[in-house]
Amino acid sequence: MKRITLILNFTLLIFNCLAQPTTNKKDSEYKFTITKSIESTPIQSQGKTGTCWSFSTLSFFESEVMRIKHIKDVKLSEMYVVRKTYPLKADNYIRMHGKASFAEGGEPTDVINCWKNYGMVPLEAYNGKLDEATGYNHKRMDSVLLLQVNIMVAKDKIDPADCRRQIESTLETYLGPEPLNFEYKGKRYTPKTYAATLGINPDDYVSIASFTHHPFYQPFILEIPDNWASKQYQNAPIDELMATIDNALNNGYGIAWAADVSEPYFRFKDGLALVPENWSTKSDDDKNKCFTKPCKQQTITQQIRQEAFDNYETQDDHGMHIIGLAKDPNGNKYYLVKNSWGTKRNDCDGYFYASEAYVRLKTVSITLHKKAVPLDIAKKLNIK
Numbered sequence: 001m002k003r004i005t006l007i008l009n010f011t012l013l014i015f016n017c018l019a020q021p022t023t024n025k026k027d028s029e030y031k032f033t034i035t036k037s038i039e040s041t042p043i044q045s046q047g048k049t050g051t052c053w054s055f056s057t058l059s060f061f062e063s064e065v066m067r068i069k070h071i072k073d074v075k076l077s078e079m080y081v082v083r084k085t086y087p088l089k090a091d092n093y094i095r096m097h098g099k100a101s102f103a104e105g106g107e108p109t110d111v112i113n114c115w116k117n118y119g120m121v122p123l124e125a126y127n128g129k130l131d132e133a134t135g136y137n138h139k140r141m142d143s144v145l146l147l148q149v150n151i152m153v154a155k156d157k158i159d160p161a162d163c164r165r166q167i168e169s170t171l172e173t174y175l176g177p178e179p180l181n182f183e184y185k186g187k188r189y190t191p192k193t194y195a196a197t198l199g200i201n202p203d204d205y206v207s208i209a210s211f212t213h214h215p216f217y218q219p220f221i222l223e224i225p226d227n228w229a230s231k232q233y234q235n236a237p238i239d240e241l242m243a244t245i246d247n248a249l250n251n252g253y254g255i256a257w258a259a260d261v262s263e264p265y266f267r268f269k270d271g272l273a274l275v276p277e278n279w280s281t282k283s284d285d286d287k288n289k290c291f292t293k294p295c296k297q298q299t300i301t302q303q304i305r306q307e308a309f310d311n312y313e314t315q316d317d318h319g320m321h322i323i324g325l326a327k328d329p330n331g332n333k334y335y336l337v338k339n340s341w342g343t344k345r346n347d348c349d350g351y352f353y354a355s356e357a358y359v360r361l362k363t364v365s366i367t368l369h370k371k372a373v374p375l376d377i378a379k380k381l382n383i384k
Contacts, residue, residue, distance in 0.1 A: 024271030025347040029293040030328060032353060037324035037336060038254050039066045041075060043350035045342035047136030050104025053226070053258075054078040054085075055340035056319035057111040057367065060256040061200060063323065064369065067252060068199040079128025079136075080121045080191070081114045083175050088113075089228055090149050090167045094160075098153035104142055105226035108256040108319065108367035109207055113229070116202035119191030125182035128175040141174035206373065206383055208234045209365040210241045212306045217380045222365060224316040233365055234381045238302050240374075242360060245322065245335070248372035255322035256367040257337070260314045263362070267291055268339065271346045273354040275300065275361055294328050297357035305361050316364045326353060335359055 024030045041062045046055045058076045065074045085106060093102040114120070130136060148170060152163050172178075181190055189197075214220040219232040236244070245255055260266075266273045270291040276282065277296045289295070298304075308314040324336030334353040343350040370383050378384075 023347075024291070024353055027292065028270075030272070030353075032326040032328055032334060034336065035325045035327055036249050038063055038249065038252055039072075040254065040321065040323045040338055043338065043343050044340055045135060045350075046078075046340045047134075047138075049082075049136045049138040050142075051078060051082050051106070051136075051138070052340050053106040053108065053319040054081045054111060056321045056338075057081075057108040057256045059321040059338055059340070060108070060254050060367070061111070061115075061198075063254045063321070064200060065198045069197075071198070074198070075123045077121045077123045077126045077128070079130075079175055080126045080178070081111050083126075083128065083171055083178050084114045084118045085110050086145065086171055087164065087167050090145065091164070092228055093149050094152055094158070094163055098150065101225040101228040102146060102149055103225070104138065105316070106228070107207075107224075107226055107231065107258065107316075107365075108205075109227070109229065109231040112202045112205055112367075113231075115195060115200060119193070119195040120198065120200075121179050121182060121189075121191050121194055122184050125184055125189075125194075126176070126179045138174070141170065144170050144174075204370055205367060206234060206370050206381075207231070207365050207367045208236055208241055208244060208373075208381070210236055210238045210302070210305070210363070211309060212302060213310070217382075224364065226316050234383065236377060236381060238300075238305060238360055240377050240380075241363065241366065242356070244368070244373050244377055245359070245366060246325070247374045248368050249322065249325050249335075251372060253369050253372035257320045257322045258316055258364040258366070259318060259320065259359075260316070260362040260364065261318045262315065263313075265290070266358070266362075268341065268352055269346050271348045271352045273337075273352060273358040273362070275355065275357040294330060294332065297332070297355050298361075300357050300360040305363075308361060309364075314362055314364065322354075322366075332356070 022032050046052050055078050058078055062074050062076060065071050089102055093100045148166050152158050209222055214235050216235050216237055220235055221230050222233045248255055265279055272291050274290055275298045276290045277298045321338040322335050323338050326334040326336055333356040337352050337354050339350055373383055
């Protein structure tokens with residue numbers, strides 16, 4: 001997922017866009033009615049890092065903890081997940097002699113892997129050396145780590161234990177030592193014992209994509225750079241993937257959403273992600289009008305989204321958290337999305353609305369609780 005930069009902001013804000021009806025920005029003719037929303041924690045910013053995958057997936061899991069355990073003040077540590085994942089990336093990169101991805105990006109599956117194998121910690125116990133004035137900035141750390149692994153793979157023979165020590169030393173320098181034990185709300189925990197209090201079973205979560213270069217209803221390894229661990233995804237037709245998203249939201253489940261945000265019709269500052277019909281032939285003025293007045297959306301087929309993935313138009317840019325459904329006055333469906341770019345860059349306090357066409361076209365994958373998958377689709381995918 002591409003490296004998006006903003007300053008971290010933990011200010012507890014009430015999401016004013018949840019007032020009904022609402023709009024995407026000042027002086028816009030878009031008037032949305034929220035038809036379904038799930039509880040979520042306040043907007044944050046990933047800072048100058050490429051860790052959207054950790055922020056968005058932990059936001060998703062925070063909502064899951066609210067749903068399952070009714071714990072309202074849960075706030076988990078994104079940097080703990082980053083701290084535990086980087087050594088795994090480095091080990092994979094070295095074993096592959098540098099013929100693998102080694103970068104900031106990751107996938108929801110990385111968070112699930114961390115939860116399952118290492119546990120979880122609250123933000124209060126590990127903030128990864130957050131600078132409260134400037135937010136997170138991993139540019140220096142990432143450069144050092146990349147230099148280290150490239151020096152290692154250039155050697156004829158390496159000492160694996162020494163390689164791991166070097167990586168751990170760098171992570172400790174920039175993020176701090178991992179918390180093996182910590183006190184939280186008057187009790188002593190390890191990451192494993194704290195995770196056990198949250199009610200999350202990592203095996204209950206599934207990742208689904210929709211691509212025709214693999215057979216539907218069979219698991220496959222999704223070929224994107226940030227799937228460095230070669231995790232498998234379920235594969236469903238786009239209509240069934242969309243039905244799964246709607247079913248989840250309508251039944252109180254959120255979605256960890258991996259998608260492309262590089263197109264000019266993704267305008268976070270305008271609070272909208274659209275796929276206007278005949279976009280390429282519109283004048284600049286007509287393009288801008290699409291973000292203040294509802295315009296007709298392109299019809300997205302399975303073939304169109306596949307072509308966009310194959311020709312690199314759709315890439316795994318960014319991880320976000322879908323938390324609701326909305327409709328405009330014409331009855332058109334939109335998805336309410338929680339982002340991790342802070343609260344100041346649009347009039348929706350850091351949230352935005354994605355049209356149904358946008359989600360159909362630009363979704364790379366979704367991750368959700370297996371019970372949120374409609375029974376008929378789950379049966380086809382062999383999700384039990």
